[in-house]
Amino acid sequence: MRSLFRVFQKGCTWRGGMVFVILLFLIFQIGRSLVILRPMPMALPKGSFLVNDSKSEKEKNLAVYLVVGGEEWGYLEPCGCSSGLLGGIQRKDSFLVFLKGRKKEVFFIEVGDMEDKGGPLGEIKSEFLARALKQMEIQGLSFGEKELAQLSYWKNHLELPWMATNLDLPKSFSIPKFRKIEKKGITILLFSLLSKEYATLAELQGMAFESPLKGLKKAYKAARKDISGPLLSIVIFHGKDKEMKDLAKGFPKIPLWINVSGHIMPKKEVQGKNEGEKQWFLLNSRKSKHLWIIGLDKKGRIANAFSQPLDEHIPDSPRMTELYRQYVQRVRESGLSLKMASQQTTAGGIFVGSTRCIQCHPQEGRQWKKTPHSHAFSTLKKKGQHKNPECLACHTVGYGFISGFQSEDLTAGLKNVGCESCHGVGSLHVRSPSRGYGKVTKNTCLKCHTQENSPHFDYLKYLPKVIHHKK
Structure with missing residues (x-):
């Protein structure tokens, strides 16, 4: 700083004054970039409508972020010891916290199939996954075929926002056929369907099973009552992609369909050209390695969708790190x-x-x-x-x-x-x-x-x- 003042003292000419002003400006800009403009803690995929500037043209017209995760299969964290692994509740929670910090409404749902191996270890995993989702403030949860197969685990977690559109569960399970949620004046309807291939499994568990077509028709009609404003309907489908798309042809006013059937990588397909005719088909990735981020405008229309890998660029959430530590300790103490x-x-x-x-x-x-x-x-x-x-x-x-x-x-x-x-x-x-x-x-x-x-x-x-x- 002394050298700067010497420049100022010698600045009897206009050149000295200009040098002093330029140096001050450079110091200010460097300090501002280091202290105020902190970089994002994660790298977003190419094509994302989320950029460093939350007031960007792509993002400013969005009213709601719809975040879709799930299909954990019991993986609270990635399985493996090498770098480049994807997934984990720690990263998922961090990304949700990051989104909520962008001053937009965040609507978080999961597609189900949370635990697939069963047994005493599966029961412990189910408990900790339920605790994690509650802390993340989940607002909709599909009842999938793996929940159907392990009914006894999930009866202790009925406080989660389940839905099962074409199942009649036992009276002890008070799970609704659909979910209706209001966000920024937009009504979001959630439906959860099991493929007809799971009809036998449902019957073995003592449940009445309706065909996906019949179940959705009844629930969709009941859910749409008294809705006058912007509406977005979403179907989570457990079964083959082709069966889902065939079903979607009979429901052209349902724009978003999410397929859950153990896909390795997420995939997006949009059918229809005109705004009111578009249907978005998203394939979910297994082991919850990615999140789907879907931007909704003020009229509840889908502006865009991209898959966010839960990779090493995303820092671990402190509260989920603590929860996972408790899970590891429980497993050690269980003697399994x-x-x-x-x-x-x-x-x-x-x-x-x-x-x-x-x-x-x-x-x-x-x-x-x-x-x-x-x-x-x-x-x-x-x-x-x-x-x-x-x-x-x-x-x-x-x-x-x-x-x-x-x-x-x-x-x-x-x-x-x-x-x-x-x-x-x-x-x-x-x-x-x-x-x-x-x-x-x-x-x-x-x-x-x-x-x-x-x-x-x-x-x-x-x-x-x-x-x-x-x-």
Whole structure:
């Protein structure tokens, strides 16, 4: 600053004064950009109508953001240990908070199918997913086929805003046929349909099932009563995309149809040219890896829609991070990891552990100890997931089998991705060594390194990092 004042003192000419003014202006702009104009905490996809300036031409005419998520399948956070994974309640909550900060009305709904594996672990997941959705202030929730299959879990969470348009649930389930919500003078009608392929499952659960066509006709007629202002109707359909589109032909005034049937990636299709005739068909992505963001104008019309990946650009929500920590702790304390040993090995042998293998294969053992496989269990332990049944199968030897890994205390020799994780159960080979034992192929690796859980996995690229046979 002293040098600046010297310039000012010497500024007996107009040039000195100009230099001083320019320097002050530059300092102000740099400080403003660093302190006031903070960058967005996430990267939005190309084509998004959300930009850094919340007063942009694309956004200023919007009245409501409709946010669609769901189809979690029990994934409270992404499954896998590599970078580039998508999903998780922490990122979802952060994005919702970000949207609400843009001074627009946010309407958050989910398409259901929240937990798919069942059992005691599924019940714990259901509880924590329900808690997460309540904290996120969900306003509509579809009752999908996975909820239908696990009815006993969800009877404890009837406070969630469910709807089931073509199901007659037991009297103990007070779930309406549709939801009617007002946002900024716009009436939003929500309907949830199950495909006819789930009729048998519904009957097995003691429910009356109506065809999607009949159920929607009755509910749509009842829902439209006494509505005079702007209206947006939305159908969430659990079933094949073609069945949904065939059904949509009979309801041209319903502009938004969301398909739920385990799609890997989201997809958008718009049919019809004129404004009053357009129908938007959105495919939801499984494991809640993306959100659909749909902009509505003041008349309730769809202005645009884009899918937002829940990726690493989105910071974790503190409150969901705490909720997930509680979930991990509950799983650890449940003792479920000790109750999973129920299968016999297909070969009829038992797991012997890598230490026994290395006695005859010391060179291979030394090489294996240099690979990430040799400390795969410690990766889980750092995350507190070393007692999570879903994680142990790919981080230990033989988890789920009677002679396989049970716990760090009981079966320490079966920790990590050991010899038998890839080469198979070893007792028969120890008893009668043979050259043909334990051949590894690409499919061996893909049991754990799936595209979704290990998106960067390349067999030919990764193989040299773990190969350890004699050359």
